[in-house]
Amino acid sequence: MHIGHFALANSLLVAPMAGVTDRPFRQLCKKLGAGYAVSEMVTSRKDLWNTLKTSRRANHDGEPGPIAVQIAGTEAAMMAEAALYNIDRGAQIIDINMGCPAKKVCNKWAGSALMQDEALALSIVEAVVQACAPRHVPVTLKMRTGWCQTHKNAVTLARAFENAGVQMFAVHGRTREQGYKGQAEYDTIAAVKAAVRVPVVANGDITTPEKARDVLAATGADAVMIGRAAQGRPWIFREIAHFLATGTHLAPPLVSDVKRLLVEHLYDHYSLYDEFIGVRSARKHIGWYVRELPGGEDFRLQMNLLEDSVAQVAAVERFMDGLNEKMDRIPAAGPAEFDTRGQDMMELTT
Template sequence: MQIGPFALANHLFVAPMAGVTDRPFRQLCKKLGAGYAVSEMVTSRKDLWKSLKTSRRANHDGEPGPIAVQIAGTDAQMMAEAAVYNIDRGAQIIDINMGCPAKKVCNKWAGSALMQDEQLAIEIVEAVVNACAPRNVPVTLKMRTGWCQAEKNAVVLARAAEAVGVQMVTVHGRTREQGYQGHAEYDTIAAVKAALRIPVVANGDITTPEKAREVLAATGADAIMIGRAAQGYPWIFREVAHFLATGTHLAPPLVSEVKKLLVEHLYDHYSLYDEFIGVRSARKHIGWYLQDLPGGEDFRQGMNLLEDSASQVAAVEAYLDTLNEKMDRIPARGSANGQARGHDMTELAI
């Protein structure tokens, strides 16, 4: 699959998620089979560009390309300037956020709120495309199906975006009104795909290899984007890739492998954040990794009281070492246990 000059490794993408898809998480997902990952949303407000939060979101040190950065805002000129600002800091693809349902974003008419004002939305898209074109940087767009059930305008907006030069569109199969509630629908994504010549990516409720296959078949999409299902389960990308290629399930990872992955993730996480912030922001990742494991919730409650990185890592290692004495592999999500689905026991090197 191609985005502008970039040939992607595969058609399995990591969704941009605020507070989650920082550089360490993106790198881990790519290592475990994702072909493409988009950064956390970066604001178009100049007064926030030098903030520590934005500087961390714009950190791409050692990240394999193509480096895609998502920007958000409500003013066409500011969004164009934000695109250039991020290109100067390493962005190779610019993604426009028209899909975030968060109230603090939508209340400022950014994110999916832009879908209510089609003229403004396309003015922003065109301004960003024009700013990126001289630098040969492709622009992509992520949107929802519409603002609400009665106003699904994804096809109209996607066509207009394609006409002004957007090179890929991702559609989350929910309206802004839904947030993350209910179920994603894929008919609208299929309609967008049928209407466009550029690649279309399907997003929403893709939680298992079977669901990935189902969504690709239902939408005809060129790729799928996985978000929340990758939290604490980043190897979902290699599981999906294996299933799509072979029709069989890859064995879930060994407990010893999860220990290695998690500890490496933690050290990389601490390197991006300072000790105080790093320890506290790592707690959610640890909780996600261990939420389905025996005793995981009790461990999480105790781990949340630890306030330094050395203690946090030591506690994680001790918990997983103890677990390794009881079971070889972690349970696969979507099954009662890790051996329940007739896995292909192929091992993948880390």
């Protein structure tokens, strides 16, 4: 699959998630089989660009390309300026956010709220594409199926956006009204795919290799985008890639390998954030890793009381070592028949 002149490693994409897909998380997902990852959304408000929060979101040090940055806002000129700002800081692809359902974003008419005002949405797309074109930077866009059940306009918007120069769409199979409730539907994604010539990526409720296969078949999409299912299980990408290629399942990762990955993730996380913020923001990642493990909830509650990185890492190591005495592998999220031939995580990540 291509986005403009960039060839992606595979058809497995990491969804942009605010507070989650920072540089350490993106790098980890790519290391474990994702072909592409989009940053957390960066605001188009110029007065916030010099804040520590935005500078961290715009940090791509050592990240393998292509570097994709998602921008969010409500004014065409500001969005165009934000695109150029991020290109100057390493962005190779600009993604426009029209998919975020969060109230604090939609209340400002950004994110998926833009789908209610088609003229404004199109003016933003046109301005961003025009700004990026001289730099030969492709523009992509993530959206929902519409604002609400009675106003699904993803197909109409996709046609207009493609004509304006958007080179890839990611579509979450829910309306903004749904948030993350109910089940994602894929008929609208299939309709978008049928309506445009550029690549379309299916997003929403893709949690297992089988689901990835089925969604690709149902939508005709060029790729799948995975968000929440990768939280605490970033190896889901290599599991899906193996299943799509062979029809067989990898064995779940070894506990010892997950311990190593988690500790490496923590150190990379601390390197991006200071001690105070790093320890506290790492808690959610640790919680996701252990949430389905024996004793995981009790450990999470105890770990959340720790306030320095040395104690946090030591606690994680003790918990994982204790788990390793009880089981060799992390419990599987999917089917129980696995292909273990030469496919332990250590071989794929070192």
